[in-house]
Amino acid sequence: xxxxxxxxxxxxxxxxxxxxxxxxxxxxxxxVLHTPLMSGANxxxxxxxxxxxxxxxxxxxxxxxALVLGFLAVIVGTLNVVGGFVVTDRMLEMFKKxxxx
Amino acid sequence: xxxxxxxxxxxxVTFIIxxxxxxxxxxxxxxxxxxxxxxxxxxxxxxxxxxYYEEGVDKPLGNYVWIxxxxxxxxxxxxxxxxxxxxxxxxxxxxxxxxxxxxxxALISMVxxxxxxxxxxxxxxxxxxxxxxxxxxIGSVSFAGSMIAWGKLDGKIKDFAFPGQHIVNILxxxxxxxxxxxxxxxxxxxxxxxxxxxxALSLIYGLFFVFPIGxxxxxxxxxxxxxxxxxxxxxxxxxxxxxxxxxxxxxxxAAGTLLTVLMCRAMNRSLTNVxxxxxGGGKKGVAGSGSKDQGAVKEITLSDAAVVMSYANKxxxxxxxxxxxxxxxxxxxxxxxxxxxxGVEVKYAIHPVxxxxxxxxxxxxxxxxxxxxxxxxxxxxNEEFPTTDVVLILGANDVVNPAAKSDPASPIYGMPILDVxxxxxxxxxxxxxxxxxxxxxxxxxxxxxxxxxxxxxxxVLQDLATEIKSI
Numbered sequence: 001x002x003x004x005x006x007x008x009x010x011x012x013x014x015x016x017x018x019x020x021x022x023x024x025x026x027x028x029x030x031x032v033l034h035t036p037l038m039s040g041a042n043x044x045x046x047x048x049x050x051x052x053x054x055x056x057x058x059x060x061x062x063x064x065x066a067l068v069l070g071f072l073a074v075i076v077g078t079l080n081v082v083g084g085f086v087v088t089d090r091m092l093e094m095f096k097k098x099x100x101x
Numbered sequence: 102x103x104x105x106x107x108x109x110x111x112x113x114v115t116f117i118i119x120x121x122x123x124x125x126x127x128x129x130x131x132x133x134x135x136x137x138x139x140x141x142x143x144x145x146x147x148x149x150x151x152x153y154y155e156e157g158v159d160k161p162l163g164n165y166v167w168i169x170x171x172x173x174x175x176x177x178x179x180x181x182x183x184x185x186x187x188x189x190x191x192x193x194x195x196x197x198x199x200x201x202x203x204x205x206x207a208l209i210s211m212v213x214x215x216x217x218x219x220x221x222x223x224x225x226x227x228x229x230x231x232x233x234x235x236x237x238x239i240g241s242v243s244f245a246g247s248m249i250a251w252g253k254l255d256g257k258i259k260d261f262a263f264p265g266q267h268i269v270n271i272l273x274x275x276x277x278x279x280x281x282x283x284x285x286x287x288x289x290x291x292x293x294x295x296x297x298x299x300x301a302l303s304l305i306y307g308l309f310f311v312f313p314i315g316x317x318x319x320x321x322x323x324x325x326x327x328x329x330x331x332x333x334x335x336x337x338x339x340x341x342x343x344x345x346x347x348x349x350x351x352x353x354x355a356a357g358t359l360l361t362v363l364m365c366r367a368m369n370r371s372l373t374n375v376x377x378x379x380x381g382g383g384k385k386g387v388a389g390s391g392s393k394d395q396g397a398v399k400e401i402t403l404s405d406a407a408v409v410m411s412y413a414n415k416x417x418x419x420x421x422x423x424x425x426x427x428x429x430x431x432x433x434x435x436x437x438x439x440x441x442x443x444g445v446e447v448k449y450a451i452h453p454v455x456x457x458x459x460x461x462x463x464x465x466x467x468x469x470x471x472x473x474x475x476x477x478x479x480x481x482x483n484e485e486f487p488t489t490d491v492v493l494i495l496g497a498n499d500v501v502n503p504a505a506k507s508d509p510a511s512p513i514y515g516m517p518i519l520d521v522x523x524x525x526x527x528x529x530x531x532x533x534x535x536x537x538x539x540x541x542x543x544x545x546x547x548x549x550x551x552x553x554x555x556x557x558x559x560x561v562l563q564d565l566a567t568e569i570k571s572i
Contacts, residue, residue, distance in 0.1 A: 004228065011338075011339060011342070011347060014344060014347050014348060014351070015335070015347070015351050018347070018348055018351035018352050018355060019351060019354075019355040020355075021117055021352060021355070022120070022351065022352045022353070022354065022355025022356040022357075022359070023355050023356065023358075023359050025117060025120045025121040025124065025356065026120060026121075026123075026124045026356045026359060026360060027124075027359070028124065029123075029124035029125075029360070029363065030124075030126065031363075031367050031453040031459050031460065032126065032459070032460040032463045033123070033124060033125075033126060033129060033460060034320075034324075034360065034363065034364055034367070034458070034459035034460050035191075035192070035195075035320070035458040035459055035460040035461065035464070036123065036129055036133075036460065036464075037120075037123045037124055037129075037356075037360060038195065038320075038323065038324050038327055038357070038360055039191075039195045040119065040120065040123040040129075040132070040133050040136065041120065041123075041327060041328075041331070041353045041356055041357055041360070042195055042198055042199050042202070042327050042330075042353075043133075043136065043137070043140070043198075044116050044119065044120065044136055044140070044331075044349050044352065044353050045199075045202050045327070045330045045331040045333075045334045045349060045350055045353040045354075046140065046198075046202055046205075046334075047112075047116075047140065047143065047334055047345060047346050047349035047350065048202055048205045048206050048209070048330070048333065048334035048337055048346065048350070049144060049205065050143060050144065050147045050337070050343060050345065050346050051205070051206070051209045051334070051337035051338075051340065051341060051343070051346060052171075052205050052208070052209055053144065053147050053148055053151075053162070053168055054147065054151060054153070054162065054341055054343075055208075055209050055212045055213065056162075056164050056167055056168050056171065057148070057151065057161075057162025057163055057164055057165075057168060058153060058162065058163075059163075059164055059167075059212070061163075061164070063215075063219075065212075065215055066212050066215060066216070067164070067167065069208050069211050069212045069215075070164075070167065070208070070212055071167050071170070071171050072171075072204075072208055073171075073204075073205045073208035073209055073212070074167070074168060074170075074171025074172060074175065075171045075174050075175040075178075076175070076201040076202070076204045076205045076208070077175065077201070077202070077205035078171060078172050078174075078175025078176055078179060079175045079178060079179040079182075079198060079201040080179075080198050080199070080201040080202035080205060081140055081144070081175075081179070082175060082176045082179035082180055082183070083178075083179035083180070083182055083183045083194070083197075083198040083201070084179075084183075084195075084198045084202075085133060085136070085137040085140070086179065086180055086183035086184060087183040087186070087191060087194050087195060087198065088123075088133045089130065089133055089134070089137075090183065090184070090191070091191060091464055092129050092130040092133060093130065
């Protein structure tokens with residue numbers, strides 16, 4: 001256990017710090033922004049697409065299972081990222097209009 | 102590789118700054134764009150700069166046709182879906198995209214497991230296996246759960262629960278944990294069936310987890326599943342020792358969890374209460390009690406309503422999901438301007454969870470150019486109701502249900518509501534007497550102050566405007 005911790009200490013530090021950062025940055029969000037914020041966070045966890053790209057890029061050309069699953073992963077990952085950011089932008093577009101008045 | 106590291110560091114920073122800016126109305130839109138820019142950089146950096154160590158050499162990624170094919174297909178579908186979706190359907194769209202992220206994490210785990218089977222005998226892979234299994238389980242639960250949440254908000258799936266479902270859920274969860282521990286400790290390449298059993302159980306768990314939760318609580322559930330997907334993405338970060346996946350994933354996991362709690366707090370309920378609370382199971386029994394002997398509701402004609410409103414000093418409009426469904430926000434703004442020109446003070450009372458998502462009504466009314474200062478938050482609105490002559494409720498139901506204050510047996514008991522009964526007159530526009538999304542009757546409709554104006558919100562508002570003009 002202790003060995004595992006010291007072998008992975010960088011990662012463990014990142015996890016701990018990011019938990020606090022994540023809680024801290026949105027701590028004072030007004031309830032009006034709950035939905036767009038959730039949607040924006042949704043787009044950010046689309047960073048999982050990077051794993052999909054790595055899987056896809058490493059797949060041997062004779063491994064059909066890896067190719068097909070990897071391809072699917074890239075598609076759904078992109079959906080998450082692109083769809084997530086576009087929907088969030090559409091939601092926020094309306095907030096912006098409001099400010100001009 | 103070092104250039105890629107720089108890309109990842111910058112991307113991580115944009116995620117943090119993006120989230121920070123997203124929690125302030127003035128900067129939210131730019132925050133979203135900044136995070137998107139960081140994401141784009143991380144994605145293209147990975148495609149062109151990533152290399153991995155195998156058989157003694159550093160290799161760049163291959164299969165560019167597949168990678169770009171997938172990205173192009175995903176971008177086209179994603180953009181079209183996100184651009185075409187109606188305002189009212191945005192919440193379920195978010196849920197759908199969230200499910201896609203979960204599916205992505207689960208697929209990555211499946212490929213990596215396949216890789217381990219074919220390239221190792223499992224020696225010293227326990228840590229890797231645990232991360233793969235975590236990504237698979239959390240990703241699948243998030244995917245299956247999000248699909249149910251999407252179906253529920255879209256009205257395709259009804260609440261569903263069977264006796265002892267919580268027990269079954271706990272048993273499934275125990276089975277998942279037990280099998281995972283067994284597989285991680287006693288790995289051998291011929292045990293794929295255990296891996297796929299875990300996958301199947303996780304999907305079933307995701308379904309059963311969301312099925313019994315009432316539709317009105319879906320925003321909370323989506324937010325929770327959102328943070329699940331964040332953790333699943335972070336598992337990918339562990340797997341590839343990829344710091345940007347780790348940062349982004351954990352950031353969303355933590356922020357999503359807090360957001361879930363904040364949303365619950367806006368409804369004055371605890372997360373436990375939402376997840377295993379009374380909305381699912383005991384709902385029907387509660388709905389029946391005390392609502393049958395209320396007598397008949399009182400209807401008001403359009404012209405009467407028009408007269409009452411044009412001679413009022415102050416009118417408060419309470420928008421709800423019915424307004425969103427009828428796309429009546431523009432008609433509503435027209436009526437408001439008309440009344441305003443007749444010297445009637447018109448304001449909107451916005452309940453934090455009116456509609457299907459917190460902030461739903463603000464976005465909708467902003468689309469119709471309703472000035473920001475006319476939108477009152479719940480506390481302000483409740484202060485102004487005693488001096489209000491007419492409250493016009495447009496397709497809102499649960500957020501004005503007095504049972505939340507008076508009936509401890511009600512599933513929404515304890516939720517703060519808009520205290521519309523403080524006003525002199527209440528006019529309720531609804532399509533029918535059907536109960537609201539929480540599935541409970543509303544005593545407000547039977548109160549002496551209340552009169553009903555049945556019909557589609559948009560048509561009723563337009564007709565009201567015509568009537569008021571002719572006065």
